[in-house]
Amino acid sequence: MEVILLTTLLVWAGAGIRKLRKQGLWKDMIVYACLWATSTTIITLHRFNIPVPNPLDGIAYVYQPLSYLWKQWFS
Amino acid sequence: MELNEKVTLRQFNLLMILFIIGTSILLSPASLANYAGNDAWLSAILSVGIGMIIVIFFWMISRQFPGSNLVDVSEQVLGKWIGKAVSLMFVGFSLLSASTVLWVIGNFLVTQIMPATPMLFLHFLLMLAVVYGVLLGIEVICRTVEIFFPYIVTLLMIIFFFSIPSVQIDRIRPWLDSGFKPVLEGALFDVSVSMLPLIVLFMVYPKLVTDKNRALPKVLTSYLIAGTFIIAITFITTTVLGVKITANQAYPTYVVAKSLNIEGLIQRAEVVIAVSWILTIFFKLSLYFYASVTVLAQTLNLKTYRTITVPMGMLTIALSVIVYPSTTYANEWNETTWLWFALTFGIAYPLLLSLIAMLRGVKGRSHP
Amino acid sequence: MKQKPLLKLATLSLCALLLSGCWSKRELNELGIVTAIGIDLQDDQYKVTVQVINPSEVSSQEMTTRTAVSTYTAVGNSIFEAIRRLVTQTPRQVYMAHVREIIFGEEMAKKGIGKALDFLSRDHEMRTDFHLTVAEGMEAEDLLKVLTPLERIPAEKAYSSIKAGEKYWAPVQSVKISDVLSAMLSEGDNPVLTGMRVVGDPEQGSNLDNVEKVNSPTRIKISRLAVFQKDHLAGWLTENQSKGYSYIVDKVHSSAEFVPCKDADKGGITLEVFDSTSSMEAVVQAGNPKVTISINIEAGIAEVECPLKLSETAVIHQVEKQFEKRMNNMVTGTVEVLQQDLKSDVLGFGELIHRTDKTYWKTVQEDWENIFPDVETDVKVNVKIKRTGTIVDSYQKDMEG
Amino acid sequence: MPRYSRRKRQTPKEETSTDKLGKSLQTNIAQFKQTLGDSTDIVIRNFKAGQTGSMDIAVLYTSGLVNEAIVHDFVLDTLMVQIRQTPLDTIEKQDYQIIKDFAMTGGNITDIDTMGKLFDHVLSGDTVVMLDGSIQAMAIDTRDWESRGVEEPSTQSVVRGPKEGFTETLRTNTALMRRRIKDENLWIRTKPIGKKSKTDVAVVYLNGVADEKVVKEVYHRLDKINIDAILDSGYVEELIQDETYTPFPTVYNSERPDTIAAGILEGKIAIIVDGSPFVLLVPALFVNFFQAAEDYFQRADFSTLIRMVRYLAFFLAMLTPSVYIALTTYHQEMIPTSLLVSLSAQREGVPFPAFVEALLMEITFEILREAGVRLPKAVGSAISIVGALVLGQAAVEAGIVSSAMVIVVSLTAISSFVSPSFSFAISIRMLRFGFMILAATLGLFGILLGLIILTLHLSSLRSFGVPYLSPMAPFIVADQKDAILRFPRWKLTTRPRLISQQKITRENGEAPKPPKRSRRKKRKKQE
Incomplete structure (x- = not known):
């Protein structure tokens, strides 16, 4: 099942990249490939239960002092 | 980037209403209670009052930079490179918002309607529709909004009107039981959920809306309509279910719909009513996604945003499965961090742009 | 350019759909439709009894020898576990969206129903429109086994008689889970549940011949209200007290009230209550809360056995006074029982005081259970007779006079 | 416009021969015969004319396409008998002109100078007269072939309203249009399309009312057609529609002259194709497929009601089986308990899942319907008996399908016949299966998803530049008068905004009023 899905994704991506290359949109192609690679990696890793760093944790870390203050003010 | 689409102010307003009530209609009552x-x-x-000020503030900014959308403004004001960096951060904001919204809708479906279905699959299908819509363009999305709007309003009205018999005003008395502070806290949270994300409309309003004559009163009116929906649904849920139950429910609005019972007329219809929320959330999701895709494409000077829409959709799906590991995490993150995250991009960012522009004397292109 | 993504997406989604299959799917003939759940305690474990419909028996035109419902019982550490364990006995997956009654055994109710309520409100399949009831003096399992005439599904029978009772007979009240939860969660309120009991021999009730007689020997009866203190059963109200309760909390749609004639042997007058509105007001004076209950009843004369000249206003007034007195006694009696014997604030006095004087409430909130019995109450009943029915005077009067 | 770039159309190449006619009649005729392969329906009459019989004349026509009586009376008779005594030989070289000017009594005469034109005229029913020694020939319009008379249209029939329908003959059809709109601005332009068939295609519109841009676009698209034959207006429709990959028709077609005339009066453009009784109308909007001709002949309130029923039927036809599947397999909580019990009793013993059951019945029904259309009328009723009674009843009794499913399928079938436009009903039939798959996979959520995608798709459609869903999206208040509702006649004062961008106002709308009381009184006094 996973293999089929992954193949579908890759074929899909390949088709998209080929089309962009034909049109000569190099920048689009690079962005396309990067985005696709990132998302496929994340989904695959998630599928096999390998922990993926959660961007929300990072954001929470940045805003930690602020939310701490906030909590204090309202409690 | 080619932007030859046209959106009428009317369509824009409807889109804004749906965007505001999007997730709020399902989640706000619980968090407010x-x-x-x-x-x-x-x-x-x-919160609607505070939101009104925000809307006016947004309008003033749009007047300050007429005809330029968010990416244009950033680059004009902050210079090319810093502007691009900030725009990329904004892509992050809208993309994460899109994936959290996607998660919300998937989670709602999995919890309430189809528990055995894998969320990834639901996300995939939903995103399919969203990607398709964005590929067709914002103009088409706006037309779809026009088609669905009457149904959404009708279904919401059904909840409102048919819940009136079971309203017990006693349940929300006494007023200001625990002082004003919690009220303010709740209001701020609601503002951050419903009103601050309106910033993404800056990717639509400045360039694509055609008839901007006397826009402010119309926009404010529609904003108030959206606000009324939120107030009404909060009022209904708390008076019908009671405050404690509302606060403890994951989806109090759904429970209200479940208990609607007009014998022989409307009964057991919560799934049908849930359709209206899925629709509103769908449009909210589409707009977030549209903003993230167009901002990215414009920042990178791509010819058209359409080429990167599909992989961005995949990325949204990928993010949506990892952003919230559990409902508990979601609630906690929303309560602690989301407010600040939304404040940064919803208020601080445009405010800074506006101030810097005034200091440096930059003015938006009048008409590109 | 424009059509291509559509085609691609369409084919892909179709593939995905076909690959994936259907997860949450249940065919109708795979469902065991549960109409009632009985929850009992058995050695610290939950014993869950479900009443499942046999669809072909219910909808078939001719009478069959099989019963319209079957019951299954399973024991588990939690209700959910017990329900899942039912699969080992039932041929089909139990489906609970059509549950009409949740019945707690009396023992279980005494121990506390809070934990059960958690499951009932958490599970997504459960709806919110079922009635919560307590089996009076027996286990829920036994009650669920009784077959009923007229309505083939016993739970459906109970559901409709509670609904009808709520409309036409004051002591009966339908209690939904949201009522119970909000009363339970609030500090100054307590829930009541509908009581059900079996008249006759429960053993015999589970036989098909129970419904083959004109006068079924074993029947389910909606009896009285069960008063809860938080989540455990505190005691039962009598029928009259249940009536009083319904009047106080303003849940009476229509009912019948009886008052004996002055000459008690002759019989009495019966009123048909069309409308009853009640309001409660609380005053806190010098730290002493006082609650005033005022009830306004509009009624018509339904039956007269006394020789009275009802065409005279004075007589009508007199009757009104009689009823006011009687109702007053009934309501006061109810309040007294609740305050003194059961010590449970099912009337929501606490909430009332909270609403009227929140600063005072903050001081007594913690200790409310002990303060409640001492709350001073004042009952005012106002009866108005609007109609005398299709005739005016009583025939009795002429026969005697 | 990348949409068109892929098709790489060219303007049709002139394939017909441009060879000039020779002087020698014999050579010309020989070439003519050879090219046509001695086809037996071509009549070539050779004779000599003039006092001395010195002039060789040939009369060519296609038997069956001409009115033989006219050919005999006005061509052959004239040439062979009436001008017998004319000394033709004396006026040499000009005899062609003389014969044309003085002898031919036909109404419409064209000069021919090439072989190609010769073929065109002979094969389309003209009679050609060729003179020896002349490099020109004359074609006399004698077209008159067997054709169906104007009859009641077989589709879109009405209870009240005109019962004329278009026929296969272009001229009859244009005449039917002219008879309805006697305005000098009704422009009819004809051009032949199809390399082999050379079918006449007429574009009819109201000049000054129809949008110039759309008219140009229509001509542009018609010009781009490069095909060998047009046998029906369906060919043209498929070649000029905006979007190929859509289940929805973006070109309206009708057999009713009144419907087409109404469309033309709204500013739309009709395309009449010779040989087809179905006339096309563009731009076509979603709402047009719900407007039946009769709506405008009945009272407004009634029409509105019926139109709403039509919309309801549209959704029923599209969604009933899928909603049934969704409810019975995913959302049983939505079905009232007693109904659920009886449904599940019916399904007791049905071996298939609801989806397969529905699919089975729907496909059976589609087969039945198709068989009913193709079968001779006499057998048709037998088929419907077998289909409806035997198959339906027997299937239920055998326990293969539940009786509720039979009800669902029949409701769907009946609803799909409500649509006033056949081409639209087909699209509903197709979509129904898609929705059934979605419902079987995801329940109501799947249906919702399908509806969202469908609406997105519909919103993206355009018919000749006009958004398909207008006046709903974009919402136009003024056009709501004739979309879902049908306002009274005196309120229908403006043309649809997006269709005719000029001359929006059609008439002065004023509600009919009974004469005022006071006036009547006055009149009485006067009397």
């Missing part, structure tokens, strides 16, 4: 207890509805009114 959680913060403000009996005064959840006061909190909602307060």
Whole structure:
């Protein structure tokens, strides 16, 4: 099942990249490939239960002092 | 980037209404009741009031930079490279918002309607529709909004009107039971959920809306309509279910719909009513996604945003499965961090742009 | 350019759909439709009894020898576990969206129903429109086994008689889970549940011949209200007290009230209550809360056995006074029982005081259970007779006079 | 416009021969015969004319396409008998002109100078007269072939309203249009399309009312057609529609002259194709497929009601089986308990899942319907008996399908016949299966998803530049008068905004009023 899905994704991506290359949109192609690679990696890793760093944790870390203050003010 | 689409102010307003009530209609009552207890509805009114100021503020900014969307403004004001960096951060904001919204809708479906279905699959299908819509363009999305809007309003009205018999005003008295602070806290949270994300409309309004004559009163009116929906649904849920139950429910609005019972007319119809929320959330999701895709494409000077729409959709799906590991995490993150995250991009960012522009004397292109 | 993504997406989605299959799917003939759940305690474990419909028996035109419902019982550490364990006995997956009654055994109710309520409100399949009831003096399992005439599904029978009772007979009230939860969660309020009991021999009730007689020997009866203190059963109200309760909390749609004639042997007058509105007001004076209950009843004369000249206003007034007195006694009696014997604030006095004087409430909130019995109450009943029915005077009067 | 770039159309190449006619009649005729392969329906009459019989004349026509009586009376008779005594030989070289000017009594005469034109005229029913020694020939319009008379249209029939329908003959059809709109601005332009068939295609519109841009676009698209034959207006429709990959028709077609005339009066453009009784109308909007001709002949209130029923039927036809599947397999909580019990009793013993059951019945029904259309009328009723009674009843009794499913399928079938436009009903039939798959996979959520995608798709469609869903999206208040509702006649004062961008106002709308009381009184006094 996973293999089929992954193949579908890759074929899909390949088709998209080929089309962009034909049109000569190099920048689009690079962005396309990067985005696709990132998302496929994340989904695959998630599928096999390998922990993926959660961007929300990072954001929470940045805003930690602020939310701490906030909590204090309202409690 | 080619932007030859046209959106009428009317369509824009409808889109904005759906964008505001999007997730709020499902989640706000619970969080408001959680913060403000009996005064959840006061909190909602307060948040709509604060939101009004935000809308006027946004309008002023749009007047300051006429005809330029968010990416244009950033690059004009902050210079090419810093502007691009900030725009990329904004892509992050809207993309994460899109994936959290996607998660919300998937989670709602999995919890309430189809528990055995894998969320990834639901996300995939939903995103399919969203990607398709964005590929067709914002103009088409706006037309779809026009088609669905009457149904959404009708279904919401069904909840409102048929819940009136079971409203027990006693349940929300006494007022201001635990003081004003929780009311304010709840209001601020609601503002951050419903009103601050309106910033993404800056990717639509400045360039694509055609008839901007006397826009402010119309926009404000529609904003108030959206606000009324939120206030009404908060009021209904807390008075029908009671504050404690509302606060403890994951989806209080759904429970209200479940208990609607007009014998022989409307009964057991919560799934049908849930359709209206899925629709509103769908449009909210589409707009977030549209913003993230167009901002990225414009920042990178791509010819058209359409080429990167599909992989961005995949990325949204990928993010949506990892952003919230559990409902508990989601609630906690929303309560602690989301407010600040939304404040940064919803208020601080445009405010800074506006101030810097005034200091440096940059003016938007009048008409590109 | 424009059509291509559509085609691609369409084919892909179709593939995905076909690959994936259907997860949450249940065919109708795979469902065991549960109409009632009985929850009992058995050695610290939950014993869950479900009443499942046999669809072909219910909808078939001719009478069959099989019963319209079957019951299954399973024991588990939690209700959910017990329900899942039912699969080992039932041929089909139990489906609970059509549950009409949740019945707690009396023992279970005494121990506390809070934990059960968690499951009932958490599970997504449960709806919110079922009635919560307590089996009076027996286990829920036994009650669920009784077959009923007229309505083939016993739970459906109970559901409709509670609904009808709520409309036409004051002591009966339908209690939904949201009522119970909000009363339970609030500090100054307590829930009541509808009581059900079996008249006759429960053993015999589970036989098909129970419904083959004109006068079924074993029947389910909606009896009285069960008063809860938080989540455990505190005691039962009598029928009259249940009536009083319904009047106080303003849940009476229509009912019948009886008052004996002055000459008690002759019989009495019966009123048909069309409308009853009640309001409660609380005053806190010098730290002493006082609650005033005022009830306004509009009624018509339904039956007269006394020789009275009802065409005279004075007589009508007199009757009104009689009823006011009687109702007053009934309501006061109810309040007294609740305050003194059961010590449970099912009337919501606490909430009332909270609403009127929140600062005072903050001081007594913690100790409310002990303060409640001492709350001073004042009952005002106002009866108005609007109609005398299709005739005016009583025939009795002429026969005697 | 990348949409068109892929098709790489060219303007049709002139394939017909441009060879000039020779002087020698014999050579010309020989070439003519050879090219046509001695086809037996071509009549070539050779004779000599003039006092001395010195002039060789040939009369060519296609038997069956001409009115033989006219050919005999006005061509052959004239040439062979009436001008017998004319000394033709004396006026040499000009005899062609003389014969044309003085002898031919036909109404419409064209000069021919090439072989190609010769073929065109002979094969389309003209009679050609060729003179020896002349490099020109004359074609006399004698077209008159067997054709169906104007009859009641077989589709879109009405209870009240005109019962004329278009026929296969272009001229009859244009005449039917002219008879309805006697305005000098009704422009009819004809051009032949199809390399082999050379079918006449007429574009009819109201000049000054129809949008110039759309008219140009229509001509542009018609010009781009490069095909060997047009046998029906369906060919043209498929070649000029905006979007190929859509289940919805973006070109309206009708057999009713009144419907087409109404469309033309709204500013639309009709395309009449010779040989087809179905006339096309563009731009076509979603709402047009719900407007039946009769709506405008009945009272407004009634029409509105019926139109709403039509919309309801549209959704029923599209969604009933899928909603049934969704409810019975995913959302049983939505079905009232007693109904659920009886449904599940019916399904007791049905071996298939609801989806397969529905699919089975729907496909059976589609087969039945198709068989009913193709079968001779006499057998048709037998088929419907077998289909409806035997198959339906027997299937239920055998326990293969539940009786509720039979009800669902029949409701769907009946609803799909409500649509006033056949081409639209087909699209509903197709979509129904898609929705059934979605419902079987995801329940109501799947249906919702399908509806969202469908609406997105519909919103993206355009018919000749006009958004398909207008006046709903984009919402136009003024056009709501004739979309879902049908306002009273005196309120229908403006043309649809997006269709005719000029001359929006059609008439002065004023509600009919009974004469005022006071006036009547006055009149009485006067009397």
